[in-house]
Amino acid sequence: MAKIPNASVALVVGVTGMAGLSLAEALKKPTALGGPWKVYGTARRSKPSWFPSSIVDHFISFDATNLDDTIKNLFPISNEVTHVFWVAIQVRENEEANILINSTMLKNVVDVLKSGTSSPLCHVTLQTGTKHYIGPVFDPSLANQLVAHEPPFHEDMPRLPYPNFYYTQEDVLASYAPSISYSVHRPSIIIGASSRSVYNTLLCLAVYANICKHQGLPFRYPGNGYTWEHFNEASDARVLAEQQIWAAISEKFKNQAFNCTNGDVFTWKSFWKELCKVFNVEFVPFDEKEKFDVVEMMKDNASAWDKIVEEHGLLKTKMQDMIAAFAAIKAVLNLEFQLVSNMTKSRDFGFFGYADTLRSIEMWVRRLQDMNIVP
Template sequence: MALENPPASVALIVGITGMAGLSLAEALKKPTAPGSPWKVYGMARRQLPAWFPSALVDVFVSADALDRKDTTEKLAPLASQVTHVFWVAIQVGGTEQESITSNATMLTNVLETLKSDPTSPLRHITLQTGTKQYLGPILDPFLGSQLVHHEPPYKEDMSRLPYPNFYYDLEDLVASYSPSVTYSVHRASIIIGASSRSFYNILLTLAVYATICRYQGLPFRYPGTKYTWEHFCDVADADVLAQQHLWAAVTDKAKNQAFNCSNGDVFTWKSMWRVLCEVFDVEFVPFDDHENEEFDRMGLMKDDEDKAEKVWEEIVESYGLIPTKVKDVTCPEVLSTILHVEFQHVCSMNKSREFGFLGYADTLKSIPMWVQRLKDMKIIP
């Protein structure tokens, strides 16, 4: 597997089959990519799915990063070649402490395998985290309801919160390799992209929900609160996020820095819901306090999982989609948390702009594009 004359830039994308991983592979393979030409190596626990363009990957490694032996056996032959690690992997545990243990183990196994080669040319690590940096472990079953978080808009110089947070541990871990290896941290907002293998994939969750509603003739009601319906939120387009990773990887000024990543605009869920209704060809149902008082479609999908799975199985078969299960491609708990917060989820992009990253996306215009990507990939009809 070793190359006689390896190129100057060799990227290892860990978590390549997720939303950010796919966009990163596409960005790196563009002839105009900063630092090009790039060799792109990809790593994921499972084999590449049918929807992933194999031409985007020069070498693919299927390895379980939680398993040190498996990681070493699979990655050691590449250790003398990889110059940049793009870390977009995540392992979600039942509690935040479990997430700390699993994610730190994965990152340690990969980095120690690469650095154990005395000829390792590794020079930069990009680490993807998120706005939980400013919110705390909002999905932890014990801590989630007790948190006191920072006030938005979120800024990179805000202090760490006094709660366990695996983002903090991963930041400390990559920083421990400095100065021999530089790093950048990318605190992504809610990511919007295309994949059937991302745990926090709210667009695909909404797509499955809308598709089931249309298939069964049910109203596509907003499963959130009046507050989130009317107040501002932001997201991070997976392509913008990939651009920021790549920019930081080759920009000296960005080394050893943390950056928020969002599209640079804001939206209300009311405006987002209109776009989703147009894209999925379902009737727009205005928010109604009385009707939404006890209504929670995402909760219904979770509570009546067998029924949702049966309907989705019919849809997959009817439209010739890639076989998936509702429980594997949706994150109703995550979406419900986002749509029930009592604060505006907004990140400041000032630091990124001041350092020279000017990537952006028009959120409401990008939604139809990503939905079409999911359709082209045969993940949704």
């Protein structure tokens, strides 16, 4: 393919996840900064039925952990791609394994795109998260010994003394300087729509609510009293996409890290009340004596979800594919500190995107329903 002079050509790696879907949609808007964009979207698996083909110019399925497969699929476009938007993630049994696989994927993709003699690649946008500030909370061998930074989290806090694949990915990108610039985006709990994201809090809570309705069970909060009453925050996938594009197109933001949250805070009590309204289930106040393990509960109700999927003719999702996300929910909802990031740096640099977290819940649930992922 011939190189298009002065064109903005994006490669969205992980386009079928929550962030990837919103990013591709944002890039293809006529008003997108730096546009008009040509968009290549990639994923490990084939395009799901709910994915709107109009938001990418080309969809590519390949395995970024395999260098030969990466060369086969990406070298032909290496003379086109100007910007990589990295929203991909693979999760393994511990953080050391996460470091190996996620850094390998990132390096394979950038190396192949840079290998062409006329490569126009100039910027990589890397999505990480607040695990940067709290450590690998999902690694069972480390979770009980972590000491997090004191919130609110801000971008110049030093790295924690624990293995973290986010740190390694940042180091990988820094190694390409000065030929490639990068920006790092650290969202909190991402709220969006997809059946493919490893950690999809809203999808899991929708599945949990529907199982409770189906089984005649109370929709109880699966966390602790601290998170029920104290402040948390979230990152709407649309705000995240807006920030990533904003940072990708200006020299001013070269090699900078930015927190990305909605700009408001909520308690999980208020979040739970909103979920109850959206799913039409009774609100049950938190009771410490009624604590339970949501991961084990979901494993026990896998067959109930299968019945719901069949009865409503939904996209065939399996509970076993959501257990990692439920385990993440269990960890986050049982924290003993407020999960809150400082957004001052973004404001200082000129980014003012925001979303009303509680008001966005219903919109994203309806989107999941329109995609035929939940009833």
